[in-house]
Amino acid sequence: MPANTVKLEPKNRLSAAxxxxxxxxxxxxxxxxxxxxxxxxxxxxxxxxxxYWHFATREALIQASLERWEHSDEMEVLAPIEAVADPxxxxxxxxxxxxxxxxxxxxxxxxxxxVDLPLIRPFIERVSQRRIDFVTEAFHQAxxxxxxxxxxxxxxxxxxxxxxxxxxxxxPRMSHDEFEAYIRDFIEILIPH
Numbered sequence: 797m798p799a800n801t802v803k804l805e806p807k808n809r810l811s812a813a814x815x816x817x818x819x820x821x822x823x824x825x826x827x828x829x830x831x832x833x834x835x836x837x838x839x840x841x842x843x844x845x846x847x848y849w850h851f852a853t854r855e856a857l858i859q860a861s862l863e864r865w866e867h868s869d870e871m872e873v874l875a876p877i878e879a880v881a882d883p884x885x886x887x888x889x890x891x892x893x894x895x896x897x898x899x900x901x902x903x904x905x906x907x908x909x910x911v912d913l914p915l916i917r918p919f920i921e922r923v924s925q926r927r928i929d930f931v932t933e934a935f936h937q938a939x940x941x942x943x944x945x946x947x948x949x950x951x952x953x954x955x956x957x958x959x960x961x962x963x964x965x966x967x968p969r970m971s972h973d974e975f976e977a978y979i980r981d982f983i984e985i986l987i988p989h
Contacts, residue, residue, distance in 0.1 A: 816861040862907075865903050877893065891983050924953065932948075
């Protein structure tokens with residue numbers, strides 16, 4: 797190599813997954829309106845050209861990011877819980893796991909604020925229905941009749957959504973011990989021993 801030739805280190809290229817995760821992080825922290833191509837490019841230290849290599853539009857990025865979030869929740873929460881043999885314990889473990897998934901809650905809370913948007917509404921409806929169906933089936937397998945299983949699943953999901961929204965309207969945070977007691981009481985109400 798000639799002495800005056802400078803060897804350039806290859807610039808790290810961002811993958812679509814990098815952009816999707818940055819969009820999810822921004823969505824969780826600042827809401828849907830903050831998910832902007834130019835701002836994400838600055839945050840990631842790249843040009844907008846990097847974005848357009850992977851996505852045609854902001855909406856395509858948001859769609860891919862939401863699909864990543866949905867898939868992650870299914871793989872990290874629902875799939876392992878499906879393996880719990882006792883359906884009553886499966887419901888209890890689901891509540892325990894979901895109650896501690898703060899980054900996922902922040903994304904969901906941001907999406908709820910934007911539920912009227914055509915890009916968001918079908919997504920929220922699909923995710924919510926899948927979650928309610930999962931819990932309904934667990935309650936049904938735990939010995940509840942179909943109507944009671946569906947009602948308990950709706951109650952559980954309503955409590956989840958309501959709890960997330962309470963945090964958004966400035967309700968005081970519970971201490972760790974208070975929150976754990978709340979979760980224990982909630983589980984006992986829904987599926988007593």
